[in-house]
Amino acid sequence: MTSRTAAPRQVRRPSRSQAAGRDHLSLRVWLRLFSCSTLVAARVSSALKREFGSSLARFDVLSQLYREPEGLRMGELSTRTLTTGGNITWLVGALEQDGYVTRSTASEDRRASRVSLTAAGRRHFALMAQAHERWIVEMFSALSAAEQRAMYEALGTAKQGMTSARIP
Amino acid sequence: MTSRTAAPRQVRRPSRSQAAGRDHLSLRVWLRLFSCSTLVAARVSSALKREFGSSLARFDVLSQLYREPEGLRMGELSTRTLTTGGNITWLVGALEQDGYVTRSTASEDRRASRVSLTAAGRRHFALMAQAHERWIVEMFSALSAAEQRAMYEALGTAKQGMTSARIP
DNA sequence: AGGGAATACTTGATATTTGAAGTAATCTTT
């Protein structure tokens, strides 16, 4: 496994000479990335709704919480899922209604609230995650393990570059 | 369970263990793919709104039309942008209001309507597309041309696999 | 200490998206 991410790379600026060809390429990569992602998301979304009466957004929130036994703050959830604060409030409210999460004022800062999974939420998520993984494996089955590894690394590099450099 | 060979006790079932590894990998690829895509989409979205008072969905529709001088039917737009028919009706309605597209009943099938860009729409899109390409190039600048090419190919394979086999 | 800035979240108005049901035109079959 090449340690691509070990040494953070500097963000390259395309030089004039190679710009045209590369620009075009970046754009094509993005278009495929976007359409691939949208396609998978659409299928997962509809399957989650059909099988569990849930949604991708809810699943995303639950999966963040699943990894954090201590729970997370609203703000942290908002950052990680890349949705607005208002929406997180709404989502967590709905999940709370369903009994999958609990909210409690953080002891160290009474402005903040700490959200965590209930036992039911944990159970519910585990069930969905299992199905979710099956679907994903199926959907990516056209790619070899080597291709998947390469893609995983490249995506890591790309994301790293985007978050370290403030773009745009 | 009778085994004819004296297999070592703790040997792992090869297919199973391999599968487990791959499954995990697919999932990781998807998570990165999704978060990368969401990140770029969020940034492009907000930049499009800030700079042009537009949105990614509108941009997507316009870009499909830009490539088709003959225009497209609503259904075709819906398929290509992966959004529901109702939403396309709404989006095209809004773009029509703004004077960027026109709708006309298709001559060959009077149920269908053919949407195409107006001159203003073409101008508007060209302007946005230029900025859009700059942003994208910047955002993917952490990836070398070779990495981008590999990613492009892999995404093509993945998408191909997803659309040919009907999964899930 | 104590007033202003910053932070963490919620709220309410508004925008966008979906999904299901409805309308009109076309195709199929008899």
Added chain:
DNA sequence: AAAGATTACTTCAAATATCAAGTATTCCCT
């Protein structure tokens, strides 16, 4: 040629998401 299916799109209500403004709490500076 006419009923019945199918297709292409629209409509409308409900679900979901955003944005800006509001509240409460904490931080910072003098």
